[in-house]
Amino acid sequence: MLKDITIGQFFPGNSVIHRMDPRMKLILTIVYIVIIFLCKNFWSLGLVVLALIIVVALSKIPVKVILKSIKPIAIIITFTAVLNMFYVRTGDPLLDWKFIHITTGGVITAVFMIIRICALVVASSLLTYTTSPTLITDGIEQLFSKFKFMRNGVHTIAMMMTIALRFIPTLIEEFEKITNAQKARGADLETGNLVQRAKALIPVLVPLFITSFRRAYELAFAMECRCYHGAEGRTRMKLMKYTKLDAFGFAFIALATGGVVALNIFFQHVI
Amino acid sequence: MSILKTDNLTYKYSVGTPFEVTALKDINLEIEKGELVAVIGHTGSGKSTLIQHFNGLLKPTEGKIFVDGQDIWESKKTLKEARFKVGLCFQYPEYQLFEETVFADIAFGPKNMGLDEEDIESRVLSAASFTGVTEEMLEKSPFDLSGGEKRRVAIAGVMAMEPEILILDEPTSGLDPKGRDAILKMIRDYRDTTGSTVMIVSHSMEDVAKIATRVLVMNHAEIMSFDTVEETYRHADSLISVGLDVPQITKVFLELKRRGIPVKSNIYTVDQAVSEIDRLRKEGVSLC
Numbered sequence: 001m002l003k004d005i006t007i008g009q010f011f012p013g014n015s016v017i018h019r020m021d022p023r024m025k026l027i028l029t030i031v032y033i034v035i036i037f038l039c040k041n042f043w044s045l046g047l048v049v050l051a052l053i054i055v056v057a058l059s060k061i062p063v064k065v066i067l068k069s070i071k072p073i074a075i076i077i078t079f080t081a082v083l084n085m086f087y088v089r090t091g092d093p094l095l096d097w098k099f100i101h102i103t104t105g106g107v108i109t110a111v112f113m114i115i116r117i118c119a120l121v122v123a124s125s126l127l128t129y130t131t132s133p134t135l136i137t138d139g140i141e142q143l144f145s146k147f148k149f150m151r152n153g154v155h156t157i158a159m160m161m162t163i164a165l166r167f168i169p170t171l172i173e174e175f176e177k178i179t180n181a182q183k184a185r186g187a188d189l190e191t192g193n194l195v196q197r198a199k200a201l202i203p204v205l206v207p208l209f210i211t212s213f214r215r216a217y218e219l220a221f222a223m224e225c226r227c228y229h230g231a232e233g234r235t236r237m238k239l240m241k242y243t244k245l246d247a248f249g250f251a252f253i254a255l256a257t258g259g260v261v262a263l264n265i266f267f268q269h270v271i
Numbered sequence: 272m273s274i275l276k277t278d279n280l281t282y283k284y285s286v287g288t289p290f291e292v293t294a295l296k297d298i299n300l301e302i303e304k305g306e307l308v309a310v311i312g313h314t315g316s317g318k319s320t321l322i323q324h325f326n327g328l329l330k331p332t333e334g335k336i337f338v339d340g341q342d343i344w345e346s347k348k349t350l351k352e353a354r355f356k357v358g359l360c361f362q363y364p365e366y367q368l369f370e371e372t373v374f375a376d377i378a379f380g381p382k383n384m385g386l387d388e389e390d391i392e393s394r395v396l397s398a399a400s401f402t403g404v405t406e407e408m409l410e411k412s413p414f415d416l417s418g419g420e421k422r423r424v425a426i427a428g429v430m431a432m433e434p435e436i437l438i439l440d441e442p443t444s445g446l447d448p449k450g451r452d453a454i455l456k457m458i459r460d461y462r463d464t465t466g467s468t469v470m471i472v473s474h475s476m477e478d479v480a481k482i483a484t485r486v487l488v489m490n491h492a493e494i495m496s497f498d499t500v501e502e503t504y505r506h507a508d509s510l511i512s513v514g515l516d517v518p519q520i521t522k523v524f525l526e527l528k529r530r531g532i533p534v535k536s537n538i539y540t541v542d543q544a545v546s547e548i549d550r551l552r553k554e555g556v557s558l559c
């Protein structure tokens with residue numbers, strides 16, 4: 001069902017990763033992604049993967065869910081791996097047949113790429129799995145509002161994002177309700193060719209649009225009634241606070257970064 | 272044979288996710304042809320979930336549903352038949368209007384049934400007359416009507432399909448008392464004229480007591496009772512305990528009983544109250 005597609009795929013929980021400050025999580029995720037690309041050999045890459053496994057274990061997100069996040073990009077991964085295998089010509093030749101030339105360098109690069117992309121996707125999914133969309137937007141807003149000249153723009157965008165995120169489930173629910181109501185009147189949404197199906201959506205889309213506009217007006221009124229006027233002079237009820245957990249997280253990623261740099265220096269580069 | 276029957280019906284939302292909820296637990300009920308059943312229960316007790324099973328919009332997690340003795344999930348064909356045999360009008364049906372004219376909107380259902388033009392027109396006109404939709408309104412855009420008028424148009428849209436069972440989910444919610452009475456009277460007239468089976472969902476006993484033949488009380492995904500209005504009111508105190516509203520007069524008599532005065536507890540209209548007090552007077556019981 002449509003509702004099963006959760007935007008941002010937040011997976012509620014109470015693990016140490018869930019409880020970390022969203023700002024810290026955002027920064028650390030970005031740093032982590034950078035160090036994935038700093039890795040020059042399998043030793044440092046191994047360290048990066050190990051760090052990721054530890055964090056996944058701490059987050060208590062089921063492994064099945066984590067693997068599901070990789071599924072949608074399986075094609076991209078395969079494509080990248082195959083391309084690299086054929087086009088990288090360094091190292092010893094492994095296969096020479098007609099126009100296909102595969103070398104050890106190609107295979108190593110392909111494997112490297114697969115691991116890198118997987119780590120990248122898992123790390124960024126982990127952020128959205130453990131942080132609610134609203135917290136992520138709030139985190140981004142807080143980070144950017146350090147720069148005074150950006151504050152108003154960032155606030156507006158963050159507010160728009162928050163409202164959009166808030167209304168996605170509502171709209172999906174509304175969509176299902178209207179679909180059911182029209183189905184009850186005998187509307188057939190599942191059979192027929194593309195044109196017929198597109199036409200069959202009219203009875204659902206017209207009421208949906210009307211409802212959305214009505215909701216938008218109502219919300220705007222409600223916000224004005226509560227004197228909303230943008231970022232100027234606005235304070236927060238719940239202030240974000242860095243805690244010990246964030247310090248640990250920071251230290252953890254700092255150590256991983258140091259480790260990667262050291263391993264890059266000590267061992268031979270393969271990529 | 273009963274026109275509608277459920278067999279150990281259980282339904283869970285979002286199975287296999289952390290948000291799993293059991294919305295219906297082991298529901299067994301039978302409804303006879305021509306009944307007017309009221310379904311009541313507090314918000315979230317599973318009323319809407321239950322009725323969406325009757326025309327196959329929701330598929331039972333466990334159990335079966337029979338319409339006219341036919342298991343509706345047996346094949347695609349039986350499911351489609353159930354869609355047309357059981358007319359379902361959702362809560363706030365005014366938000367499902369989409370056509371350019373009221374006439375076209377009411378005709379949407381009959382058109383989907385594959386009827387010819389003449390049939391469609393006669394059905395639209397008769398549904399319009401049941402619901403008090405005037406000829407002048409039929410030519411208007413549904414979006415130019417008032418809230419109450421829209422609601423009637425939407426109900427007409429389902430009635431025009433002439434279902435064997437008409438089910439309405441909270442048809443009176445959000446209406447003023449006058450609009451509420453008009454809708455209830457309209458539903459009663461519809462049943463009296465066509466002889467069809469009708470189900471009305473409501474969270475207020477007061478609304479439906481006057482017209483229902485039987486009352487199905489839902490509580491936390493289960494059937495609490497399914498009996499005549501009289502019998503249901505006999506347990507008025509348990510209705511209150513599950514968060515349902517009962518008429519003022521019933522509350523007065525419950526309180527009298529609590530104070531040790533031997534009154535009947537299934538009083539729900541002022542007329543009944545008057546005759547009950549008369550009876551007590553005759554028997555020489557003091558009310559104070």
Ligand SMILES: Nc1ncnc2c1ncn2[C@@H]1O[C@H](COP(=O)(O)OP(=O)(O)O)[C@@H](O)[C@H]1O
Pocket residue numbers: 284285292293294312313314315316317318319320321
């Ligand atoms: N689409 C849905 N997805 C998940 N849970 C739902 C959905 N619709 C209803 N529920 C849940 O099922 C239960 C019964 O709801 P519902 O049948 O709408 O009750 P009622 O109509 O009596 O107010 C409630 O706990 C509600 O939260």
Ligand SMILES: [Mg+2]
Pocket residue numbers: 318319320362440
């Ligand atoms: Mg409901």
